[in-house]
Each structure stands twice: as structure tokens, then as C-alpha cells.
Amino acid sequence: MKIIDGKIFQTDETWNLSPAILKLLDRRLLNENSNPLYLLKQRIIGNISAVIFRGFKGIEHRYSPSVKMNLVLSDFDMFITSVCYYLRDVFLFARISQSSRKPSDTYYINESHCLRAHTSAHQHRLVQEGLNAFLVIGDVYRRDEVNRTHYPCFHQVEGVRLYSSDQLFNTVPGEELPLIENGIRTFSKQEKHSEDTTKVLEIQLKRTLESLCDALFGSKCEKRWVNAYFPFTHPSYELEVFYKGNWLEVLGCGIMEQQLLESAGVSDRVGWAFGIGLERIAMILYDIPDIRLFWSKDSGFLSQFDGKSPEDRMTYKAISVHPQVIFDMSFFLPSQIEFGDMTANVYDTIRSIGGDLIEQVTLTDEYTNKEGINSQTYRVVYRSHDRALMKEEVNIIHKKIEQKLAETYNIILR
Ligand code: PHE
DSSP states (O other): OEEETTEEEOOOTTOOOOHHHHHHHHOOGGGOTTSHHHHHHHHHHHHIIIIITTTOOSOEEEEETTTTEEEEESSSEEEEOOOOEEEGGGOOSHHHHHHHOOTTTSOEEETTEEEOSSGGGGHHHHHHTTOSEEEEEEEEEOOOOOBTTBOSEEEEEEEEEEEOHHHHHTOOTTOOOOOBOOOOOOSSOOTTBOHHHHHHHHHHHHHHHHHHHHHHHOTTOOEEEEEEEETTEEEEEEEEEEETTEEEEEEEEEEEOHHHHHHTTOOSOEEEEEEEEHHHHHHHHTTOOOGGGGGOOOHHHHTTTTTOOTTOOOOOOOOOSSOOEEEEEEEEOOTTOOHHHHHHHHHHHHHHHHGGGEEEEEEEEEEEOTTSOEEEEEEEEEOOSSSOOOHHHHHHHHHHHHHHHHHHHOOEEO
């Protein structure tokens, strides 16, 4: 018996979750405000609500039994989940179960449950619940190679958009064009889709994702479409951007298999879907060199993203591998000196005496006591790029800074 993501499971001989994976399951990077993945998530949501799901009017609340929560369906339906398992019997096509459910690639809890390996796992269920446009954002788990860009847990955004005939072809009531036909499956279309259906879906899909890509990388970014294969879509594509001399794959997408929609009870709509890996994009946008950094709890990493807004452009500055040494300093300000007047002086003094050993300075507290005297506390984080600092040597520097502040600005150390 094991508890995974708050639920109890009977395990069996298929269990292959390591203690390291169980630890990852407890962390919710997408909800940590100073994680770059959170910022990117917000940026994609913001862009998609403005651009991608236009044409959806009105606000509706609908209860989703699978996530046991109310979804607000306004301009688009959004669904952020941290559910991290699914039943094996939702495997709809034999080729899906063969392609991505091998125990060598997948973390199994027991014979019927595994950690989701991609967010597409939720498409069928949500379409069945009647959603026509939604995002699924969550953590996914794969037993994969170990290197700078691969980690057993990463994060994906899945987008789905379904169209009725009048929405796709922009026709008036009574004059709808047929979406579905009984044709043949070729390299470029499904048997149930007419040429027109396929063409219009493809244009809508590609235009939508190109505009998202422009919003992320700038409209001057060079991009290209390549044909791809995914089990839930046909035809399928990948979008690549040219970055620092290489073509990089940034997303996978395609026209949803009609068989999937039909098995979810939808016969009068067609649609497209895409999946984006967040780490890959965040590494490019913020210049983050190693995927493990997203999991760092080091304030040297997190403080660089703290308080940033999703639209802020910034690049990450490498932090040292050596440990931090932290000292606080508290003092009374001379009368007549306002809080705001002192802060910049303190930062400058710390920087000029501590030099490159200073990693961060934060004002952690300020108050006025009963006598009307102002007091401040600063936290100074020291760290060297080339060696582990000793507490004693840092203490000497810290004392020097305090002395200098006392001499220059007449503060009184507490
Ligand atoms: N599920 C695919 C992956 O994990 C991405 C994808 C999503 C492709 C939706 C097509 C449509 O690689």
C-alpha cells in the first residue's frame, strides 16, 4: 500500500517508482511564484486567453467530476491539474499503449496506474465532459536519459480546441458545410475528414501556434514546421525555432484523431491539439543552462525570479556552487532620516566593501519604536564563485560594513 498524490494505491510487482521520484511528486513547481516555470505558465495562459481561444463567448461554471472542481468556462476553458496518474484502460488505441507505456519508459504504481507521461492523457476525459477549448497544465514523468536537458519530471501545457462546422467554416445557420466524410486515410488527412476540414484546421492550428511562438520569442524569430508522428493526432507537426545556431523543437501538435473524439461521445466537431514542454522554452527564454536548476531551493536562484512579472525579459546569472554564508544587520536610523533615504546608501556600502562576495541584500524589517526612532534590518547573503567561505572571514567583512555605515551615516547598531 502506498499513498501517491494524496490517494491510496495497492501496489504490485509492476511498481518501479524510486524514492527520488516520490520526493519530486511532493513539490509543485508550477505553483511556486518565484520559479521561472510559474512565470512561463502565466505568460502562456495570458497569451492563449487573448489570442488562441477567441470566439468563445459568455461565462459558464461547470463541475468536472474527474478533477472534482468547478471550471470557469469563459473565453476559454482552463484546467490546471496536478493529478498525476491515470487508469491504463483509458488507452484508446493499441498503438498508444504500445508506443509510450513500456515499463522501461514509464513509472508504474501498479498494473492499472502509472504516472502520466504527457498531458495528452487527459484529452479524452475532458472532451467527454463536454469541454470544447481547454488547457491542461501539469507535471509529467518519464524514465529517460540523464543529462543537462532531461529530468524524470518535467512540465507540459496541453491545448485543445474543438470546432463545430459553423465555427470552422464561418457559415450562417442552415448553410453549414459537412465536417465529416467517409474517405480514405492518406499521409495528409484522416479518413473521416474532408480536404477542406483538414486544410482549415491546419491553417487555424498553425496560425495560432505561430502567434504564440512570436509572443514568446519575438516576431523576428525564425521558425519552421516539420512533419511528425503522435498517436493522438493525424496529421501531426512540430514547430522549430532557430536559436543560437540550431533548430530547436518547441512544441508538438496536430489534428485530433476523430476516433478519439467519437469514443468520447463527440461526433459533430473536429479539433486540434498541441503540447508544449515548459522547461525547454524556459531554458531558452531565461538562459538557464541546466534543467536541474528549476528544482533548486537556493535563494541565489529563486531570488532572481522573485517578484518578476510573466512579461519581464531577463536572463539568469549563474550562481556559485559554493555554500552561502548569511548575516543580518540591524540598526537605528538617525532622527530626520526617512527609511527610504537610507536603503540605497546601505546597498552601496555593502557592495563597495563586500565586492563580489555579496550575492544578495534584502531589507527584511523596518519599524518605528515608541520613542519615534526608526530601525531597519538587512539580510546579507555572502557567497564566493570560487571557494567555500568561512564564517569567521565573512564576519570580519560584515563588521567592517557595519563600522563604515556607523561612521558615514550615524546609524546606531543594535
Ligand atoms: N503528447 C505529445 C508529447 O508529449 C505532444 C502533443 C500534444 C502532440 C498534443 C500532439 C498533440 O510529446
